[in-house]
Amino acid sequence: MATRPMTDKDAANEAFRQxxxxxxxxxxxxxxxxxxxxxxxxxxDLRETEAQKRWRAAMGSKGWGxxxxxxxxxxxxxxxxxxxxxxxxxxxxxAYNPIGGMGVMMFxxxxxxxxxxxxxxxxIPPICRGEIRxxxxxxxxxxGSDLANLQTTAEDKGDHYLVNGQKTWTSxxxxxxxxxxxxxxxxxxxxxxxxxxxxxxxxPGVEVRPIRMISGLSPFCETFFTDxxxxxxxxxxxxxxxxxxxxxxxxxxRTNLSGGGSMARMMGPRLSDLAKKYRETDADGALAxxxxxxxxxxxxxxxxxxxxxxxxxxxxxxxxxxxxxxxxVLKKLxxxxxxxxxxxxxxxxxxxxxxxxxEGFSDAELSGVRAWLFGKATTIxxxxxxxxxxxxxxxxxGMLDHQ
Amino acid sequence: xxxxxxxxxxxxxxxxxxxANESPxxxxxxVRAGGEPRAYDPAAYATMAQMGxxxxxxxxxxxGYDFGWLSAGMIVEELGKTVxxxxxxxxxxxxxxxxxxxSDEQKARxxxxxxxxxxxxxxxxxxxxxxNPRTLATTVAGGALTxxxxxxxxxxxATLFVVAAADGLYLVEGAEGTVDVATRHLADMRSHxxxxxxxxxxxxLEHGGDDLLDKVLDRAxxxxxxxxxxxxxxxxxxxxxYLKQRVQFNQVLSSFQAxxxxxxxxxxxxxxxRSAVEGGLQAxxxxxxxxxxxxxxxxxxxxxxxxxxxxxxxLHGGIGMTDEYDIGFYLKRxxxxxxxxxxxxxxxxxxxxxxxx
Numbered sequence: 001m002a003t004r005p006m007t008d009k010d011a012a013n014e015a016f017r018q019x020x021x022x023x024x025x026x027x028x029x030x031x032x033x034x035x036x037x038x039x040x041x042x043x044x045d046l047r048e049t050e051a052q053k054r055w056r057a058a059m060g061s062k063g064w065g066x067x068x069x070x071x072x073x074x075x076x077x078x079x080x081x082x083x084x085x086x087x088x089x090x091x092x093x094x095a096y097n098p099i100g101g102m103g104v105m106m107f108x109x110x111x112x113x114x115x116x117x118x119x120x121x122x123x124i125p126p127i128c129r130g131e132i133r134x135x136x137x138x139x140x141x142x143x144g145s146d147l148a149n150l151q152t153t154a155e156d157k158g159d160h161y162l163v164n165g166q167k168t169w170t171s172x173x174x175x176x177x178x179x180x181x182x183x184x185x186x187x188x189x190x191x192x193x194x195x196x197x198x199x200x201x202x203x204p205g206v207e208v209r210p211i212r213m214i215s216g217l218s219p220f221c222e223t224f225f226t227d228x229x230x231x232x233x234x235x236x237x238x239x240x241x242x243x244x245x246x247x248x249x250x251x252x253x254r255t256n257l258s259g260g261g262s263m264a265r266m267m268g269p270r271l272s273d274l275a276k277k278y279r280e281t282d283a284d285g286a287l288a289x290x291x292x293x294x295x296x297x298x299x300x301x302x303x304x305x306x307x308x309x310x311x312x313x314x315x316x317x318x319x320x321x322x323x324x325x326x327x328x329v330l331k332k333l334x335x336x337x338x339x340x341x342x343x344x345x346x347x348x349x350x351x352x353x354x355x356x357x358x359e360g361f362s363d364a365e366l367s368g369v370r371a372w373l374f375g376k377a378t379t380i381x382x383x384x385x386x387x388x389x390x391x392x393x394x395x396x397x398g399m400l401d402h403q
Numbered sequence: 404x405x406x407x408x409x410x411x412x413x414x415x416x417x418x419x420x421x422x423a424n425e426s427p428x429x430x431x432x433x434v435r436a437g438g439e440p441r442a443y444d445p446a447a448y449a450t451m452a453q454m455g456x457x458x459x460x461x462x463x464x465x466x467g468y469d470f471g472w473l474s475a476g477m478i479v480e481e482l483g484k485t486v487x488x489x490x491x492x493x494x495x496x497x498x499x500x501x502x503x504x505x506s507d508e509q510k511a512r513x514x515x516x517x518x519x520x521x522x523x524x525x526x527x528x529x530x531x532x533x534x535n536p537r538t539l540a541t542t543v544a545g546g547a548l549t550x551x552x553x554x555x556x557x558x559x560x561a562t563l564f565v566v567a568a569a570d571g572l573y574l575v576e577g578a579e580g581t582v583d584v585a586t587r588h589l590a591d592m593r594s595h596x597x598x599x600x601x602x603x604x605x606x607x608l609e610h611g612g613d614d615l616l617d618k619v620l621d622r623a624x625x626x627x628x629x630x631x632x633x634x635x636x637x638x639x640x641x642x643x644x645y646l647k648q649r650v651q652f653n654q655v656l657s658s659f660q661a662x663x664x665x666x667x668x669x670x671x672x673x674x675x676x677r678s679a680v681e682g683g684l685q686a687x688x689x690x691x692x693x694x695x696x697x698x699x700x701x702x703x704x705x706x707x708x709x710x711x712x713x714x715x716x717x718l719h720g721g722i723g724m725t726d727e728y729d730i731g732f733y734l735k736r737x738x739x740x741x742x743x744x745x746x747x748x749x750x751x752x753x754x755x756x757x758x759x760x
Contacts, residue, residue, distance in 0.1 A: 272755070272758055272759070272760040275760065276760060281760075285759065285760075286755070286756070286760055287755075287760050293755055293760060294748070294751055294752075294755075296755070296760070297751040297752070297754050297755040297758075297760075298751055300754070300755075300758065301698075301699050301702045301703060301750075301751065301754055302675065302703070302706075304679070304699050305675040305676070305678055305679040305682075305699065305703045306675060306678075308675075308678035308679060308681075308682040309674050309675055309677075309678040311678075312405065312677075312678045312681070315405070315406050316404070316406065318406075319406050326674075329670065329671050329674055332667075332671055333671050333674070333675065386664070388667075389663065389664040389667035389668070390660075390663065390664075390667075392667035392670055392671075393660075393663035393664065393666055393667045394663070396670065397643060397657075397663075397666055397667070397670060398647070398657075399643075399646070399647070399657040399658065399662075399663045399666065400655075400657065400658060401658050402654050402658045403654070403658070
């Protein structure tokens with residue numbers, strides 16, 4: 001291909017790339033090279049080293065952890081092109097983005113769309129700086145797939161709401177500072193009686209109990225609200241608008257669950273590399289077990305098609321603006337494939353891949369077991385696979401229920 | 404759908420409009436009723452050539468438009484939607500072989516005529532009912548090619564054959580006495596033939612490297628997958644439309660959750676197939692990881708079209724079993740294309756080998 005002359009835009013991009021490189025040279029602590037973001041997971045407590053803290057502060061003050069959010073609220077204010085350059089340079093330097101969690105993935109984008117000016121000024125900048133951890137108060141014991149059946153009430157007391165009820169599956173609830181919560185402000189209408197309320201997890205009357213899961217971990221909690229006073233200004237949107245706002249947030253959640261966030265974290269080495277390490281190969285380096293080889297290829301082809309689908313959805317949403325109902329398709333496909341991958345991983349390793357704790361197992365083997373079990377939640381949370389199928393059929397394909 | 408340039412969008416819309424207005428499935432029924440072994444309408448192909456579709460991947464210097472593979476693939480996808488019969492795919496692949504492996508003389512001799520639609524070309528590779536390009540008995544001695552090729556697509560009107568011999572690819576012109584075309588009727592009612600070359604004059608394609616055949620086959624896999632994508636999309640849309648209007652138990656079928664979830668599953672499969680096929684076209688245009696992308700594209704096309712064509716008949720119920728209804732055409736064509744240029748097991752084996760396991 002012929003070399004294109006450099007345009008003004010190219011020159012500006014090049015200047016920005018140099019700015020990022022200089023920033024990384026000045027601020028990225030070399031000892032963190034190749035490390036992951038301690039804030040990205042919901043599975044672990046946030047205990048930062050000094051270097052991690054410095055790196056978070058440096059990125060936070062630039063707003064580059066949330067590169068495309070408006071600079072007026074502490075975001076980077078970058079174009080998508082600049083954000084892509086930033087990501088490339090971070091990857092080149094082996095640096096992680098230290099700003100993450102539910103505030104970045106779900107709550108922030110939703111508040112930017114539905115919050116009032118005062119709420120954006122108050123809540124967005126601490127998310128951009130990675131100073132505040134948010135958790136999600138959606139599910140209840142009797143409101144799982146039927147989320148709109150939620151019963152936690154917020155009673156209007158004039159200058160404040162009085163909140164009573166129980167939430168469950170509160171991811172990272174034991175470490176969160178604040179909770180974005182769906183509450184009932186009106187008993188007479190199932191959907192229009194729901195409101196979107198922000199609750200301080202340190203407020204009197206909030207109690208959190210971690211739930212021990214089949215993986216042995218406790219990433220989820222039960223959260224109890226007993227006469228918790230919540231200021232009126234913490235209502236996002238109008239009373240009764242909670243279902244609309246809450247569903248929008250779920251689209252952001254699904255996009256993250258399928259594509260970038262948790263799926264990527266569950267991915268280890270390629271299955272074929274793992275198989276070549278744990279299983280015999282023949283003279284030309286191919287897997288000797290041809291049935292297993294076929295099943296790995298079968299999986300890798302579908303996984304490749306899924307990654308291409310995630311990329312295509314990103315390109316299309318760029319062209320059309322914002323997340324869409326396609327997020328349901330991605331969530332459904334990505335979580336199913338992720339589970340299939342975890343099962344294949346164990347099969348490849350044999351009993352060595354089922355170690356629970358103690359000697360005789362590598363760290364990767366032990367964490368793989370926990371990831372396999374934790375991964376069973378992915379087709380349940382964020383709207384189960386069955387709920388995603390309902391959404392696809394009704395909203396995307398226009399297949400309506402019995403009339 | 405991939406994000407398209409303005410030029411590509413125009414081309415796609417033109418193809419979509421022409422296929423919908425000028426080449427509905429009824430046209431294929433008429434071709435079938437005519438019973439000609441060529442199994443397409445030459446007037447329709449002449450129109451395609453006039454619209455420039457035969458020259459999409461041919462360089463401008465040789466009478467083409469050089470629009471790239473994504474453009475070619477979008478046209479073929481549209482044609483697949485109405486099972487439009489034509490030698491466009493076969494001719495495009497013959498042209499691709501010459502673009503990749505031809506000398507300047509060979510390009511100047513053939514590409515302008517392929518681009519204009521004056522010459523119909525096709526690939527003659529496999530020698531049995533299974534795609535097996537590693538074992539070829541066809542030989543060339545003193546410029547004369549001898550061998551038998553099985554189930555050659557669109558051979559009846561082809562005057563240019565791109566033939567695989569044990570030592571490479573050759574151009575052979577159809578000629579009485581040395582090239583014999585014997586019709587093989589397959590379930591899809593399209594043009595298939597056993598072609599016997601008996602000392603036919605052959606010119607080698609000397610350029611394009613030792614893996615020229617693989618490169619041509621990668622293009623065959625991806626372009627065939629495009630036709631399959633159009634078919635899968637159409638079967639899905641037709642089935643969805645049917646479920647929305649067919650009433651049983653006083654309810655439209657689309658209101659039953661068992662059927663809703665099956666359609667949601669197929670919708671996800673179709674999304675993956677589209678991504679894989681468009682990814683293959685984009686790989687051809689960028690030249691990155693083409694062999695893997697081609698194996699992935701056709702493996703996904705095989706998997707998903709197989710499922711959708713089977714489910715399409717089932718979800719239509721009894722009417723899907725009738726010849727009067729179109730859905731059966733897609734089922735029969737699907738199986739022919741699944742077996743062409745690599746079954747799923749062939750493609751998985753190739754993908755694993757290319758990936759080093």
